[in-house]
Amino acid sequence: MSRSHPHTVSRRRVFYIPGYDPIHPRRYRELYRKEGADQARVSGYEIRLSPAPKSEHFGWHVDATVDGQSVRANVEVLVWSDIVKGSMEASIPGTYLQLVRTAWTYIASGALRRLMRLRKGPVIAALYPVGMLLGQALLAMALWYALWRAGSGFGSLAGWGGAALGAIACVALLRWFKDKDGKFFAYYLMHDYAYSAASKGANPPALEERMTQFQDAIAAALTSEVEEVLVVGHSSGAHLAVSVLSDLIRAGRVPANGPALAFLSLGQVVPMVSFLPDAHRLRADLQFLSARHELTWVDVTAPGDGCAFALCDPVSVSGVAPADKRWPLVFSAAFTQTLSPARWKELRWRFFRLHFQYLCAFDRPKDYDYFLITAGPVTLADRYADRPPSKSRIDVPVSKYTSVAA
Known part of the structure; x- marks a missing residue:
């Protein structure tokens, strides 16, 4: 009661x-x-x-x-x-390593496939930083290749110079993308998903x-x-609140x-x-x-x-x-x-x-x-005492993992 x-x-x-x-x-x-x-x-x-x-x-x-x-x-x-800031301190190579590890965790565990049964929107949001970061890497590599090819047209020595210049330009472009992440949100979202997946x-x-x-x-x-x-929990704060309140009541x-x-x-x-x-x-x-x-x-x-x-x-x-x-x-x-x-x-x-x-x-x-x-x-x-739940809510079990004890 x-x-x-x-x-x-x-x-x-x-x-x-x-x-x-x-x-x-x-x-x-x-x-x-x-x-x-x-x-x-x-x-x-x-x-x-x-x-x-x-x-x-x-x-x-x-x-x-x-x-x-x-x-x-x-x-x-x-x-x-x-704590969030501390988890976002990965370098550019470190972030790409996070990308690989996070994608592997969600795909190999089957979590990604089951999440797609719920809502496509948040899954697309989760895949967005993967696609954006890979796209940034491809653009950087394309720039390196273009400068290398341009130098190669003037001989092998110029080719090596073009390759070196391309490497510098490649790194500079990747750093520019990271500096502008306030517009792209690729690094931010990648760190977000990697934090739980780690x-x-x-x-x-x-x-x-x-x-x-x-x-x-x-x-x-x-x-x-x-x-x-x-207690108001927004976004990831919602699942933190679930655990905080559970501990509060148990205690x-x-x-x-x-x-x-x-x-x-x-x-x-x-x-x-x-x-x-x-x-x-x-x-x-x-x-x-x-x-x-x-x-x-x-x-x-x-x-x-x-x-x-x-x-x-x-x-x-x-x-x-x-x-x-x-x-x-x-x-x-x-x-x-x-x-x-x-x-x-x-x-x-x-x-x-x-x-x-x-x-x-x-x-x-x-x-x-x-x-x-x-x-x-x-x-x-x-x-909300008399407020009925939304009829279109999804309330069927979907997760592969349901254990509540380690």
Whole structure:
């Protein structure tokens, strides 16, 4: 039986776990400030941001007035961008070695073939850096060959000079591509997929240590004077949140009469990890969390987001759904309906931007509003108490690997 909770929230703690992102967390504050103001104008409520005192985690205060009710939310970003940066320090040859190892892990394990049964979009997104990096290498080799051939036309000595010049030009072109990766995202995405594939789905020790710190922060919030503690996991942050919350509950750190505990997963890519052979820990946590009464878990994706496994129940498709499964509630943010035709046309091919749309304003909002969820007067449980799951969700087992113990 679920715990009873107050229906009105005046104080809330929000913990945001980003995806694989090396950028400073102030980016999320500025995104919240800009998009929250836009959503407030569209939806007719008030929202204001103010600085939070210095603490272990980067954060800000949100004061909102919705239908005459005042709410204060304290938002904190649970940072692991330093770990991400460390994993992105591979050289150009090192990145190509990552490409080979990552492709081999997903192909040889059969994970890639099974992921394609779910959604083509995120699989294409995963293959994009492979194709882009190989294309960059081919262009560099073509440049080397052209300079070598040009030199060879003037004799063998000139040919050797052309080959040397071509080698310099080849390296320079590859470095140029890497320097411009803010536009191409090939290296970034390659490092992202390689990070999980390197350990075949297991968490590196540094990440496990950081997740323990996340658990401590959430546990402390559950003893504070608030009505709801909300954990938001976006993209790769969703599967980190699954494990953090599972550990929290297993450790008995959720007070029986404490604040409502809620989990909102957005744009999740859980199958990219849970389908790997050594993701025993994640699969066990998915199975455990899906049956717990201590929290409410809502999973929001959208078919318009080509980087997420839209409407794929992360527990069921991973093949670990227990008989008493109750979470997550899976439904769509329906970008094509909640964004006007003009706005959708503007964003349609900006794939990376659409992956962050869950954190942004909608000009035709329906029942999903990130700012009402994080700063409004209603708990996540009450907001979606009568919300049915999307009929088009995928909730059948697909993963080859379903073991939950190493």
